[in-house]
Amino acid sequence: MAKAASSKNTLILPEKSSVALVYRLETGKAVALAKKVADYLKENGYVVFTGPDQKLIPGTKAAKTKKQLDALKLVIVLGGDGTYLRAVRILEGRNIPILGFNMGSLGFLTAHSSDHTFEVIEAALHGKMELRPRSMIVAQVLRKGRSRGEFHALNDMVIERGSMSQLINTSIYSDKFLVSEVKADGFIVASPSGSTAYNLAAGGPILHPESPVFVVTAVAPHSLTSRPLIVPDKSTLSFKLDGKTAKAHFIVDGQKVTELSADDEVVVTRSCYDHWMVREPEHNYFTLLREKLKFGDRS
Incomplete structure (x- = not known):
């Protein structure tokens, strides 16, 4: 079982690490962003895979075998919470962290905005993101x-x-x-x-x-x-x-x-x-509740 590299729950991704992309299947916007993310990761020295049961992203490998899935150090999700849950099913219990970008509607699991995809990925590659366990x-x-x-x-x-x-x-x-x-x-x-x-x-x-x-x-x-x-x-x-x-x-x-x-x-x-989510160090769950559900909003 592959384990996420971490130090005090900080995500660490050495060069040549394997990263898989799981994108929202029915939207061209997600596919286009997946291509850009794949190019960015390859330029930074990472081995990029397309998650199972998806159209292969150009320049990536298909993650099909147990050995390939075991070797993953990170999964990047581009979609909504349904896409995120599909990525969780793909991992079949492997404690490989997932970094989710919201391209859907609500986005509790995919907490990061797709408008800041590359800034967040860059922070992850430089050890500036945390791993948060979820039961x-x-x-x-x-x-x-x-x-x-x-x-x-x-x-x-x-x-x-x-x-x-x-x-x-x-x-x-x-x-x-x-x-x-x-x-x-x-x-x-x-x-x-x-x-x-x-x-x-x-x-x-x-x-x-x-x-x-x-x-x-x-x-x-x-x-x-x-x-x-x-x-x-x-x-x-x-x-x-x-x-x-x-x-x-x-x-x-x-x-x-x-x-x-x-x-x-x-x-x-x-x-x-346990499942591992990738979050910014200042991530606050109650801020997420207010943003997504208007929690406590009296207006």
């Missing part, structure tokens, strides 16, 4: 006690009813203790990073990104007594559908990964992997 979550999907798959997420995991199904009846457990039995359209388990995504839209709380907790939020619950629940991330959460629920979708960071039935159990814990 991730992992889920095991079990069927009759046997694993059907393991899934890691930076933002959230969602159990939701299909378009033709009724409300989901779900039992929620924490460390084997019953929390509640809830009927709802779905359930969100969000990390602190993901608390400002679907969780917030569903009425869940904002969590500071360094908080060692998860939040469980029901989507449109069939009871006014169902409220978001914050639990320590050292806890083990599990979700079991009752026999009246025919099917449910299981979604990881916005991507459907499998269908669930009453024979399945979803067990959620903190991932053994």
